[in-house]
Structure formats: C-alpha cells, structure tokens
Amino acid sequence: MRFGSKLRVAMEERGHVCAGIDPHASLLAKWGLPDSVAGLREFSKIALEGLAGAAAIKPQSAFYERFGSAGWAVLEDLLRDARSAGVLTILDVKRGDIGSTMAGYAAAFLPEGAPLEADAITIAPYMGASAYDATAALAAKHGKGLFSLALTSNPEGKRLQRSRSGSGVPVAAQVMEWTNEANAKHCVDARLGSFGVVIGATVKDMTEVLGNSFAVFNGPILAPGFGAQGADAEDIRKRFAGHFPQVLASSSRGLLEAGPSVSALQAALAKSVAEVDVPLGV
Template identity: 50%
Template sequence: MTAGPLDPGAARPAPFGERLAAAMVAFGPLCAGIDPHPGLLAAWGLPDDASGLRSFALTVVDALGGQVAALKPQSALFERHGSAGMAVLEEVIAAARSAHTLTIVDAKRGDIGSTMTGYAEAFLREGSPLAGDALTVSPYLGFGSLQPAIDIAAANGRGLFVLCLTSNPEGAQVQHARTASGETVAAQIARQAGAVNAAELADRGGSAAGASVPSMGSVGLVVGATIGDAARTTGVDLSAVRGPLLAPGVGAQGAGSAELAQVFGSARGQVLASSSRGVLAAGPDGRALLAAARRAADDAAQALQG
C-alpha cells in the first residue's frame, strides 16, 4: 500500500486517497503518531538525543508496521535533534515503507513559489529520502500557494492534509474569519480542497476502495474532533471535500459518537483518527504498543459508527 522503493525510475504508486481508503478498510480508521517528546523519551528510559530518538521511533515502527492504517512522524521532534534527527526521520520513513505501512509526515509546511516547490520536492518527490506517502501543509499564505505541493504530490501518487479547522483556541482567529465575499477562511480551504479531489476522482473514474469507505481524493483536511459545531457555523461542508479527514481527539482521546456526529456528520466515513500519546504511553514494550493501537482503532471505529 505504500510508495515502493525510492527509485526515481520506479512506477508511480496508486493515488494516495485510494491507498489510504484501502488501508482504513484493512486496519481500521487509526493513524498512530510517532511523537518523540522529551517526556516520552524519559518515560521510556531513553536519552533525549539522536540515539534515544532512533530507538523510540523504530520501536514504534517495528510494533505497529503492517498493523495500522498509517503512521505519522512529527517532523519537528526529529528536527530538534539537527541533522542526526533528520537522518532518523529518513530511516523511519524507509522502515515504514518496508513494513508496507503508509506514512504521513507531519511537517505543516507552507510557503510560496520556489520555496514551496523546495518543500514539496523534499517531502513528496519520488527519490527523496524524506518522502512519505503524505504531508501536512499550512494554507495560510493562500490555498493557491500550495499548488506546487498539489502538483508534485499528484505526479508522485502522494497526498496532502491541509490544516482547516484545528482544535487549538488560537486557530479560530484565522480559520473562522470571513473573506471579502463573506465566506469563512475554513470554508474556502475546504471548498478548494474539494475541487482538487473532484478533478482527481473524475480522472480516475471515482473508483471505490471498499464498501465501508467512500471514494476519496488525495487532498485531505486536518479537522479536530473536539471542535463542536465549528464546521456548521463556519459553513464547511466536509462531505463535499471527498477526501480524508485527519482528526485528533477521537474515541478515548475525548470525542465519542455524539461529538463526532456533531463535528463530521455524514462525513464520518472519511475520518482517520490520529492518536499519538494515547498509544505511545504504552511503550516501550512492542506488544503493549500494538495492544494500545488496536484498542484505539476499535474505539475510533465504534465512535465513528455512532
């Protein structure tokens, strides 16, 4: 289900949205984070350096590779260790690929022109050691600023998750603001992501990956599961996005079936629940990590069924 060897001459993989939909059917709607916070490293008895980082991250991949829909390494927590940390991130992405597990690199990149192209080539181009299967991106220099990433992702069978409605209190200041046309920023982002997905799905015939998951394009949104009625009040039509919705805060993390019905409505089948500390706290034992991930996947599936 992943991109295959990082060989510039390798065949382009199937579109990310199609591969993710299949992984969600196979393993449940869970994305397990790889977030090596200093406190977690200490709790695992590991030093806060590149060696501890490597032991932590590869333990997670060894335990969960081939067992969850996706893994999501948090780039900032690798970057804080400098070039040695980035080398570990490259190793983690390669290990997840070898385990046939999708990776979403959580780097939240966003810039303009050649700089955005540089980020896209680093994280999305076939042949780059930092290229997972998808990348989180920030649209707050305008959705159009993401075009290089959209183009490079599409050309390489990869995907994007665009920040849209996040649960941090500060997010509303920008995301709920209204443009000159009266549309909220969040609604504009969701609408433009939906247009990209509509074109992709039309191009590939809208083929479904499985009966329990709708056809999905490769441009998803990040939407917090604990945002209440924000999607409704900001005019965001999540179903119309026709892409995956990466959602922190599902199930044991805080949002149950009632909350998810309020946030996602009929788009619940598109939700990929993100759990990091809830799973990682079970480590460093690999069997305990896997058990925690399976519980989180079951909790998310139950909550999303409503």
Template identity: 50%
Template sequence: MTQAFGARLHDAMAAHGPLCVGIDPHRGLVESWGLSYDVAGLERFALTCVEAFAGRVAAVKPQSAFFEVFGSRGLAVLERVLTDLHEAGTLTILDAKRGDIGSTMGAYAEAYLGPDAVAPPDALTVSPYLGYESLRPAIDLAEQTGRGLFVLALTSNPEGATVQHAVRDGRSVAASVVEGAAADNAPARGRTELGSIGLVIGATVGRAVQDLGLDLVSAATPVLAPGFGAQGGTVDSLASTFGAARGQVLAASSREILAAGPDPSRLVARTVEVAEALRPA
C-alpha cells in the first residue's frame, strides 16, 4: 500500500459519507432473498452486495463467520468478495474479531494483513481482551503493510459491560483500550487524516462513552460504530453518543440495507439514501 489505511479511510468518508455496509449472509436473510442456503446461494447473495455497494460507500464489512460456516468453499466466496471490492476501489473491513497471543496472533496477522495474504482486507476487527499489547504483532504488521485494525472497545451487547466497564487502577478496561489505540495513532495526530488503529464502539451504547471518560477527540482514532439502523442507532444518537468525535465515526449498517434486496437497484437506492442521511452529520 502506498498510503496508510487511516488516510485512505479519511478520503473515502469524505467522498462517500461515513457509512460502512455489512455483508451478513446468515440463513434467515439469504432465504428471505429467495435463495437457497448453500454455497450457490451464498455466492449469489454476496456478489449482489458487491455489485450494489462497490464505489458507493466508504467501506464494506463482510462478516467472516457467515462465510466460514460453509468451509473452504465459503472462504473462497469471501476471498472473491474482498478481491472484487478491492479492484473496484472500495475499502473492506473484515469482521473476524481475531485475538490471541504471541506466535498465534502473529499467524492471524500474516493471514489477514501480511504481504503474502491471499485476499487481504484493508482492515481487520480484533479483540484486545487478552490485553491490548497481545495485539502487537497485528498492529506492527498493519503499519508495515498500510492496513488497519478496528479494536473492540465498547460493544452494545449487555454482556460486554461486565468486562469493558470493569475498573482497575482508576480506569475502565474500555478506557485502557482507547488509550492503547491513541498511543499507536500518535504519529497521525495533528494531521488531517485519521490513524490506522481504530476502535469498535456500538452506535447504541448511549452515555457510556461519556460515563467512562473515553477521550476519542485528542487522538486521530477512527471509530467503527455497528448498530446503525435496524438495531436502533440513528443520526441523532450518533451525535449524542460521540459528541465532538462524531467526524471520526464510520457508522455500520447491515440489516436495514440488506433487507432491500435481492433487487440490486433497490439495494443501491437504500445504500445511497442511508449514506446521504449520514453525510450532513
């Protein structure tokens, strides 16, 4: 990559609006499109999404699990999705939430971010709950290859608070993750582009960002905010949740947009409508 992921994300958000569309081919959604829940149906679903989203949004986020369920044939479809979107010039964020330690984390990093990766995304979601520094192999490799990470920080599922809101030495676990990303993004601070180590913070976490004292503004840290649309996130809630950091937020929507399928023209229309709704914010 000739340009860091954060800079490319900044440009994509400026060009297309701060929207990331998910490709989540779970059984109910695939079948609601009138497709069979098998590899053929998966491929038809996924490639229809590529046709509709490529060149129209800042980023596309395939959920790896819904491809992995079909084994190697499903992974082949995922690789094609990532490759086709790359060739169309659309950023990809692979939602795989990998996290481990030592050489195992290093192997995950090579698989998704390395120079020899088969179909590498532009960014990968990762879990820091073995300690933020356990992600160091992926952080370092992402920097070397011009790719990015989105680190789970504050999720909207009820179970997440038991870990993420826990306090040690006067700060929450979520705050320690935010601080780790901020330190890794320090070289980008003061410039116009974003850093390449982002955070995952749910669009529906409400006041948790403020209540936990998370400083998202002082660092050039991008935020991926899943839950926009069908899960309750709105333009107004994004503004109230993220405040002055709103300009760093890439809202992620899946079901609200995918429900417009299988007609590609309806998918395109819904995608453009949501992207434009987000742009003024």
C-alpha cells in the first residue's frame, strides 16, 4: 500500500492534523524534564502516547541529532514504536544533495528495515529535480513518501522560493511541477499521490504564486504553521480551498504545550482536529 493511500485513509479516519514532535530544550524544561538523553526519551514516549491519534506524527530530527548517537537511538525507538502502534511517521530531516549522496540519505530512511525507517521524509529540492529521481524511485519501491519544500512561511525563504526562471515560473511552482511529474510516474492510479509538498499555512498568496501547478496538484500538502505560529483552522480551509482533502495541517508547539499530561495532549489534539475538520462556513 502506497504512502499516499495510507495517508488518505488516516486523514479520513483521524482528521487532517499532523502532530509535530519537537523536543527542544525549552519544551523539555516546561515538561519538567532534563535537557538530556533521558529527558529526550521520556518526552518522546509521552508525546507518542498522547498524540498517537493524529493522522501522522512529524518528529523533527534536529532535536534528536543534537544529542549525537544517543539521540539518534531515541529517534529510532520513536519511529519503531510509532510503526508498531500503526501511526504514520513523517520524519522532518529536510535532506537535499546531489543524486548519489541523496541516495545515501534516502537509504537510511525509506527502505523497509532501514535504521531510521519512516513512512515519509521532508526534502529540500534545490539541487535540481533530476537529483531526486533515484530517491523518488526508491520511495515508490518501498511505498514511502516525500514532502518537498515548496513555499514555506519563513521570511528568509521568499527571495529564493519566489524568484522566477527565464520562463517566468517561480521556483516554488517548479518544485510543485516536479512533484506532480513524480506522482504521475510512480502513482498514476492513486487517488492521492505519495509525493507531496510543504506549503506554509500562513502564506496568504499561495494560489497566486503557485498558479496552475497548485490548481492541478494531486499529492498531499503538509501545511506547517497551524496553531502557535499564527494560522487558524479557518485559514487552513480558506487558503487551501479546493484542496482540503489533501491537506495535513501540522501543529507542534500548539499541541506540545499541553504536555506532559497524556490526557491533556489527547484533548489538545482532539480540539485541533475538531476545529480543522469543520466544513467552511459552519
């Protein structure tokens, strides 16, 4: 079963919210945990228990990598435990490199039985579309997904993502075009492609910037920025109008600040899902 199909089912059954797991130092402190591997492990265990009802979880690799090999081991355990619990994982690693190096990164995350096996990973596709052909093929072979950074909400990204080629097409739109092509090649019969894009939920002019590449897009859309970063449920439904079945609104801080109580995390997730999945105008 392809990632896109798994994600579609998960969103239909669990709602359109992705729970980010970002164990940065300030959150560990807020939860009364030490800024150590032991604190990281306890945080991850509680977060998974409290947020396992989400359509997917999105661990931020950087907050594990900062602890070195011991942090990687905690991340491996988290991914394994989520897989055992039937929770989809989108590992936020934002890898990007030339083909052969990218193939090495992909081999660490995408094949079944890989050390850090996840259902999907985020990638930074700025080495050129062809650099990711082998990665897309590997992901498709193992039924996994990719989310390419397209139009993010951080101000620093605007200059690159919105710059235009000689044909006048913004870089972000070109990323969507490549992703559309990957879905057409590897997921031709799927209702939802396995290859998606990252578009910030706080970006107000996404339809104008992305144009037709957005209008015809048939992959999943990971939309960070929901909750603590400023986008609310109405923003999600309005800005992604016509694409809502494909949208996975990602919230990290907005959910995690409810911890360390498992029941409070569960309640925060349920509230977010109820808000996002209410039909527009209700």
